[in-house]
Amino acid sequence: MVKTADLLTPPARRDVKTMTSRLAELKAGHHVSATIRYEKYGVFRVEGQASWSDCVKNFLVGGLTIESGLKPDKALLALAVGGDDVVSIGEAVSANYGEYESVRELIDSVGHGDVVRATFEQKPYGQFTVTGIAVQTADRAVTAVGSMFLRRAIHLEVLGTASEFNLATPKTLVWDVESSGIA
Secondary structure, eight states: OOOHHHHOOOOOOOHHHHHHHHHHOOOOEEEEEEEEEEEETTTEEEEEEEEEEEETEEEEEEEEEEEETTOOOTEEEEEESSSSTTTOOOHHOOOOOOOOOSSSHHHOOOOEEEEEEEEEETTEEEEEEEEEOOOOOSSSSEEEEETGGGOOOEEEEEEEHHHHHHHOOOBBOOOOEEEEEEE
């Protein structure tokens, strides 16, 4: 089994050739694991079934674009399709909220910088798991992992803190209200 720190450690270099080859053979429904880096959310891994979007003409995993024209998206660091490199969703869903009365209470206990594994279910993407560093707004109103709001998680596992895993913690979430058109 791959260690969490290894899942969230960016490769020394992006292997674009291998990712492009895997994308060329990818079909909707294939189980994939994509390691992605977004500035706001740091490095995270999303695992689930690939889905094809007729709207944007791209493959997505958990609603996140992994390619454009069968070339790896710039945020995509690594891609595994099936096989031993992919952690199955069944293994990933191991909620540790026995001491909590609800998933909501567990979510409320998550702090900025905690390493979490959260499972979501959303049509048309099905069930998918995101492993990464939890990031919050300054007022703690929003906690997210890999751009997914934890409030929407159906299962959650707190794996530890970023410092325990020697991982860089992203900054507190701030949305640029002026450029987004929100008044």
